[in-house]
Amino acid sequence: MIKLSHVTKFFESGTEVVKDLSFDVADGETLVLLGTSGGGKTTTLRMINRLIDPDKGEIYINNQNIKQLSPISLRRKIGYVLQNTGLFPHYTVLENIGVVPTLLQWDKSSIEKRSVSLMEKLRLSPSEYANVYPHQLSGGQQQRVGLARALAADPPILLMDEPFGALDPLTRISVRKEFKNLDEIHNKIVILVTHDVEEAFELGTRIGLMNNGVMQQLGTPGELLFQPANDFVKSFLKPQQLELELRTVILNDIAEWLPDEDNEDQPSSLQPENTCWDALEQVSNQPATIQLQGKRKLINGNTLLQGIANYKNTYSHGRK
Amino acid sequence: MEENESLLEFVHQQAGKLAEQTITHTGLTFISVLLAVAIGIPAGILITRKKKLATLVLGFAGVMQTIPSIALLGFMIPLLGIGAKPAIVALFLYALLPIIRNTYTGIRGVDPTVTEAAIGMGMSDRQLLYKVQLPLAMSVILAGIRTATVINVGVATLAAYIAAGGLGEFIFGGIALNNTNMMLAGAIPAALLALLFDWLLSRLQHINFRKSRKVVIALPIILLILSSFYLLPNTYESRMKAGFTPEFMGRQDGYLGLKSVYGLNIRTVVINDMIMYKAIAEKKLDVISGSSTDGRVKAFYLFVLRDDKHIFPPYYAAPIVREAVLNQYPELEPVLNSLSGTINDSIMTELNYRVDYLKQSPEKVAKDFLVANQLYKTPRNGNKGTIRIGSKIFGDGYILANMYKMLIEGYTDLTVTTKTGLGGTKIVFDALVNEQLDLYPEYTGTGLLVILSSPKKIVDSLISDSQKVYEYVSKQFHNQYNIKWLKPIGFNNTYALMMRKEEAAQLNIQNISALTNYVNQH
Numbered sequence: 086m087i088k089l090s091h092v093t094k095f096f097e098s099g100t101e102v103v104k105d106l107s108f109d110v111a112d113g114e115t116l117v118l119l120g121t122s123g124g125g126k127t128t129t130l131r132m133i134n135r136l137i138d139p140d141k142g143e144i145y146i147n148n149q150n151i152k153q154l155s156p157i158s159l160r161r162k163i164g165y166v167l168q169n170t171g172l173f174p175h176y177t178v179l180e181n182i183g184v185v186p187t188l189l190q191w192d193k194s195s196i197e198k199r200s201v202s203l204m205e206k207l208r209l210s211p212s213e214y215a216n217v218y219p220h221q222l223s224g225g226q227q228q229r230v231g232l233a234r235a236l237a238a239d240p241p242i243l244l245m246d247e248p249f250g251a252l253d254p255l256t257r258i259s260v261r262k263e264f265k266n267l268d269e270i271h272n273k274i275v276i277l278v279t280h281d282v283e284e285a286f287e288l289g290t291r292i293g294l295m296n297n298g299v300m301q302q303l304g305t306p307g308e309l310l311f312q313p314a315n316d317f318v319k320s321f322l323k324p325q326q327l328e329l330e331l332r333t334v335i336l337n338d339i340a341e342w343l344p345d346e347d348n349e350d351q352p353s354s355l356q357p358e359n360t361c362w363d364a365l366e367q368v369s370n371q372p373a374t375i376q377l378q379g380k381r382k383l384i385n386g387n388t389l390l391q392g393i394a395n396y397k398n399t400y401s402h403g404r405k
Numbered sequence: 406m407e408e409n410e411s412l413l414e415f416v417h418q419q420a421g422k423l424a425e426q427t428i429t430h431t432g433l434t435f436i437s438v439l440l441a442v443a444i445g446i447p448a449g450i451l452i453t454r455k456k457k458l459a460t461l462v463l464g465f466a467g468v469m470q471t472i473p474s475i476a477l478l479g480f481m482i483p484l485l486g487i488g489a490k491p492a493i494v495a496l497f498l499y500a501l502l503p504i505i506r507n508t509y510t511g512i513r514g515v516d517p518t519v520t521e522a523a524i525g526m527g528m529s530d531r532q533l534l535y536k537v538q539l540p541l542a543m544s545v546i547l548a549g550i551r552t553a554t555v556i557n558v559g560v561a562t563l564a565a566y567i568a569a570g571g572l573g574e575f576i577f578g579g580i581a582l583n584n585t586n587m588m589l590a591g592a593i594p595a596a597l598l599a600l601l602f603d604w605l606l607s608r609l610q611h612i613n614f615r616k617s618r619k620v621v622i623a624l625p626i627i628l629l630i631l632s633s634f635y636l637l638p639n640t641y642e643s644r645m646k647a648g649f650t651p652e653f654m655g656r657q658d659g660y661l662g663l664k665s666v667y668g669l670n671i672r673t674v675v676i677n678d679m680i681m682y683k684a685i686a687e688k689k690l691d692v693i694s695g696s697s698t699d700g701r702v703k704a705f706y707l708f709v710l711r712d713d714k715h716i717f718p719p720y721y722a723a724p725i726v727r728e729a730v731l732n733q734y735p736e737l738e739p740v741l742n743s744l745s746g747t748i749n750d751s752i753m754t755e756l757n758y759r760v761d762y763l764k765q766s767p768e769k770v771a772k773d774f775l776v777a778n779q780l781y782k783t784p785r786n787g788n789k790g791t792i793r794i795g796s797k798i799f800g801d802g803y804i805l806a807n808m809y810k811m812l813i814e815g816y817t818d819l820t821v822t823t824k825t826g827l828g829g830t831k832i833v834f835d836a837l838v839n840e841q842l843d844l845y846p847e848y849t850g851t852g853l854l855v856i857l858s859s860p861k862k863i864v865d866s867l868i869s870d871s872q873k874v875y876e877y878v879s880k881q882f883h884n885q886y887n888i889k890w891l892k893p894i895g896f897n898n899t900y901a902l903m904m905r906k907e908e909a910a911q912l913n914i915q916n917i918s919a920l921t922n923y924v925n926q927h
Contacts, residue, residue, distance in 0.1 A: 134525060161527035171522025175540050184526050234526075 086111055087133065087242065087274055092142035094128055094298075102128045104298040106142070110291075112241075115275040117289030119282065120321075125298040126278040130244050133276065134163045146242070161185055164235030164273075168247035170227045172219040178204070178230050179215040185238040196237075203233040207263065225256040229263075236269050243270060245277040249284065261287065282322065286329050294318055306333045311400040330393055331362040336377060336384075339392030346374045346383035353384075361389050415586040423575070427594050430571040433489070433564055434557045434602070436632035437496030439625070441553055445501050446546065449508025450534065459509065466502035474499070474563045475677070482567065482680055486689040487648070492561070492569035499560050500553035507549025511542025544610050551606040558599040562591070566677030568648055568684070572598075574675045581652030644927045647692040647902075648676040648684055658868075659694065659900060662716035669921045682707070685905060692920065697901040698750055700757030700800060708909040709750075710902045711916035718864070719871035720850035720899040722801065724809065728887045730843045734790065738891065740816045741844070744808060745892035747778055753896040757800040767800075767825075771807035781811060787818025795833050795845035796825040801898060805846040830855050838886055848898060852878035852890075871897070 087110045094103040103125040110116045118126040131137045133144060135156040144151050151159055164185075172181050182200040191199075201211045207229040219227055228248065235243055248264075249257045264270070265288060279285055285292050286306045293303040294317075301321075302314035310329055313319040322329060337357040353373035355364055364384055367373060372385035382388075416423060445466075452459040469477070477498065481491030515538055523537045539546075565573025572591040579588025609624065653659040654675055663669040671692065676684065684690045686705040695702065697709050724741050731738055748756070756774060759765045775781035794809055796802030803825050810821040824842065827833045830851055836842045853859050853867070853874055859881075867873045879890040902917055914920050 136521065136525060157527050157529050159527075160525055165522070165525035167518055167522055167525070169518045171516075171518040171525075173519060173523070173537060174516075188527055188532070 086145075086147060087276070088145040088148075089129075089133075090143045090145070092129070092132065092139045092144060094125075094132065094137065095140050101298050103132075103139070106298075106300055108293060108300065108303055110274050110276060112274055113272055115270070115277065115288055115290045117285040117292045118276065118278045118295060119285040119289075119292050120280065120295035120301075122280060123297075124295040126280075126295050127246055129295070130246055130276060130278050133242075134160050134165060134244055161188055161238065162240050162242065164238075164240040164243040166231050166235045166243070166245040166248045168250045170219070170231040170251075172227060172230055172234070174219055177216045177218055178209070178222070179211075181219065181230055182233045182237050184234055185240075189238055191238075199237055200233070203236060203269075206267065206269065207233055209233075223256075224252050225260055228252060228260055232260075232264065239269075241273055243273050243275045245275065247278055247280070250279070250281070257284075264288070282325055282329065283332075286332055294321060296321075307400070311397055328362070330397065331365060331389075332360050334361050334393055334396055335359060336361065336364055336375065339389075339396045340377040340380075340382060342392040342395040343377065343382035343384065343388050346381050348374065355384070361393060365389055412586045412589055416590050419575075419590060423590060423594065426570060426572045426574055426591070427598070429569075430558070430561055430573075430595065430598060431631055433492060433496060433561045433569060433571055434554060434598070434631075435628050437493050437557055437561075438500050438550065438554050439628040439632050440493070440497045441500035441504050442550060442625075442628070444497075445504030445549075445553075446508050448501075449505045449546075450512065450538075452505070452509055453512045453538075463502075463506060463509070466505050469498040470502045474560050475566060475679075478563060478567050479680060482683055482689075483687070486687065487568040487676060487680065487684045488674065488689070489569050491567055492564035492571075496557050496560055496564070500557050503549040503552040503556070504546070505549075507545050507552075508542065511545030511549075512538045514545065515541045547606060547610040551603055551610070554602045554606060555599050558595060558602060562595055565651065565675050567680055568674030568676045568690075570675070574651060574654075577677075578651035578655045578675070581650065581655070584655065587655065645671055645691040645924050646689075647671045647673045647694075648681050648690040649673055649694045650678050650681065651675050653694040653900065658716055658718055663902075663917070666714050666716050667917055667921045669917070669924060671924045685903070688905070691908065692902055692904055695901055695903055696898055698753035698757060698801065698896055698898045700754060700759070700761035702903060703754050703758040704762045706906045707903040708906040710904065710909070710914065710920055712899075712901070713916040713918050715869035717900040718850040718854065718868045719874050719897055720848035721871055721875060721893040721895075721897050722805065722846050722848050723875075723893040724805075724844050724891045725837070725847045725852075725882065725888050726844040726891060727837065727840065728883070728889050730792070731889060734792075734817070734819060736817050737792070737813065737819070740812050741809060742892045743780060743812060743816075744805075744894055746895050747780075748774075748895050750896045750898075753801065753898065756804050760800050760804060767803035767807050771804050771811060774804075775808060775811055782815030784811075784814040785818055786814075787820065789818035790820075792819050792821045793841070793843045794821055794823045795827055795836055795842040796823070797829065797833055797845075798826050802826075802846060805894070809844070809846075837888065846894070847890075849874045849878055849890075849893070850899060852882065857881050857885075 090107050092103060092106045093101060096102055106129060118129060120126050128137065132139050135151060173184070176184070179197065179200050182203060183196040186196040186199060201215070204211045204215065209226060209229055214222065214226070219230065222230065228251070232248065249261055252260060261284060277288060289306060291303060291305055292309055294301045294309065296317055302309055302318045306329070309318060310322060310326070310333055313322070335358055336355065339361070353367060353375060355367060355373060355375045357375070357377055365386065368385050372383060374381050374383055448462055452462050474495070477495045478491060481495055485491040485494060519537060519541070520533065523533050528536060561571050562573035562576050564571045565577055572595045575587050575591025576595070579585065579591060649660055654673070655661070660673065674690070676690070681690070681693045681695065682701040682705050685693045685707065701707070702709060726737070726741070756770050759770045760767055772781060792813055794806045796806040806823050806825050810823055813819050813821050827836065833842070833845050834856055837845060849871065853864065857878065863877070867877055875890065875893060882888045882890055902920065904914065904920070909915070912923060914923055
């Protein structure tokens with residue numbers, strides 16, 4: 086568990102980059118720090134692996150104040166992924182992935198075994214890429230190597246600073262999907278910084294929206310969407326509001342507002358855990374039915390939007 | 406073709422010396438580069454971490470770079486004496502800037518994301534330096550070492566000025582003696598060394614350092630071995646040490662004559678004229694070659710050894726005048742001759758001393774002398790005509806030209822313009838022949854050897870008798886150029902060997918034969 090308690094950091098000019106920030110992240114959770122540039126997200130991230138030290142406040146990892154830990158051994162237990170990869174240009178792919186295990190003095194064969202297995206998981210063919218240098222890789226491949234490097238020593242914490250920011254939209258989506266489905270990250274605390282709202286909603290179990298060094302709202306995607314804490318949160322999400330709602334709300338959430346349907350002629354592969362977005366994609370040509378909470382329900386464009394509207398209405402008035 | 410053959414001949418004859426100089430040169434270059442690497446790379450690393458020091462350190466190294474090499478060598482003499490030590494220190498200071506700056510720039514040039522990643526992965530400062538910063542900056546650092554090496558091969562030629570040896574001995578000897586072969590025998594190997602080292606280091610620069618860590622270890626060892634070359638030649642010892650200018654080393658009426666006529670076998674080092682006097686005064690040398698009326702003989706308490714076997718040609722000074730001018734103004738000759746017999750060697754030394762060391766103006770020194778000898782008269786400001794007096798760039802020339810100006814203006818109705826500080830014999834003499842000048846003070850030896858370029862046979866027959874030399878040049882100048890040698894002034898500004906006064910008295914050495922005896926016995 087990571088705990089930040091009243092953390093403040095000043096610029097050299099004296100203005101506050103991060104203002105009185107407190108939050109907890111539980112094991113297995115992915116916290117996305119979202120916000121505008123200069124909002125203090127990256128600074129917050131860098132304080133956790135002590136690349137910078139806070140001016141006020143304390144940070145605890147598993148109830149231990151990180152001030153009392155040596156920064157070097159602390160960092161070796163925290164995976165770190167950078168926006169521009171920061172791969173070592175004079176190291177091969179295999180050597181790059183093996184950096185932290187080498188620092189931890191693992192023996193050579195286990196380093197290689199671990200690196201190769203990570204390459205396979207991240208769909209980088211070891212025979213093809215193990216001995217090439219980073220500049221010979223595409224942007225997406227480089228970012229995969231950066232991710233593998235961060236995961237190599239199986240650290241309990243993973244810090245990611247705009248990890249997909251430098252990729253083109255298509256590559257970004259595919260690398261993101263791979264990341265999301267990676268078994269490696271499931272027991273870890275992941276803190277990920279991004280300014281991409283869609284990414285935040287796709288990856289975050291919780292999202293912290295920051296602006297001017299202040300945490301505006303920290304909560305689940307649903308909380309941010311349907312119970313925005315203030316006007317900033319509302320206006321920040323507004324341009325993509327509908328899409329985000331469709332991506333966040335799952336069919337099970339809106340079951341009670343969907344009309345019953347007796348006709349069993351239109352079965353579908355949809356599951357209760359699918360998002361409304363997934364459902365909308367499937368029913369764009371013809372309506373479908375799905376078994377929800379013991380009843381067969383009709384799904385088409387209209388019923389979905391109606392369902393979301395009702396859900397939102399109920400949700401924002403306090404019912405969870 | 407003939408030039409080429411004789412160059413090859415020269416190289417062939419001097420092969421041993423050339424090899425020794427090349428080895429010394431290589432040693433000097435690499436020992437200083439090695440020191441600069443040992444100090445410069447850590448300094449460069451330090452200033453990437455302490456930014457406030459960067460301006461200071463780079464500024465210091467930059468200033469070192471701008472000091473003219475010969476001046477830097479000069480500064481070293483009082484601190485470290487002459488020979489290898491000051492040369493190595495000076496070369497080291499020259500090599501510093503490129504090495505510090507390239508280390509600094511190389512490390513600063515490492516992508517900050519890469520550095521941050523390395524720190525974020527949990528590398529210690531040391532690991533960051535050795536695993537990331539140095540390997541990535543290595544090609545820039547090596548480029549700095551390359552630059553420093555090439556600079557030092559060039560600057561190391563100047564080491565010959567302070568008795569540190571190297572290819573500069575041939576280069577400066579060749580320049581002084583106007584011996585092209587000797588000059589090229591030093592310059593071509595120096596240029597080849599620079600190209601060779603540059604090439605070798607460029608090979609290193611392209612090696613992948615992570616693939617061959619051995620190179621990283623091998624590099625300092627190679628440097629060390631090359632550096633140790635310097636220690637090789639310094640094996641023989643003798644009690645007395647002589648410092649001679651490159652010119653003196655190569656002249657028959659210089660070191661070669663000392664060896665063949667006197668049989669003097671003294672340990673010699675080649676040294677620059679400006680530094681030589683200081684070096685002997687500070688007991689870094691025991692014997693030097695110089696000119697007998699130099700003001701520094703007095704300033705540094707030196708004793709001029711008598712040339713008892715007459716190997717140095719007489720260099721008596723006398724005014725030489727165009728005969729046409731003497732005919733036009735007959736009153737001129739007796740006035741110019743009035744100085745004759747008034748200035749002997751020690752008086753001229755004293756006068757030079759006042760100009761060179763007490764920094765009195767040549768006008769004042771000339772006037773004081775004339776007043777003291779009751780020769781001075783206030784100028785008449787006549788308008789009968791103008792006489793143009795020239796002089797060479799030496800102290801003697803300035804003072805004499807001023808004396809003649811005062812005498813002519815005091816005793817005749819002529820006025821005088823002076824053109825002092827003309828570069829060399831050839832320039833002044835050509836000006837006289839071409840009627841740009843009317844007279845200037847010249848030396849009999851220069852007239853004989855340089856202007857007339859007399860054949861060796863004649864020179865040998867005359868050289869031991871100053872009167873015969875004077876008569877010969879007077880006759881030849883009259884016949885060839887219609888120029889008249891007036892009466893000699895009295896002093897003889899010739900080559901001379903000199904020692905510290907104190908030591909000469911202590912060892913009872915008065916002349917070169919006595920010195921030879923002393924050196925050969927000890």
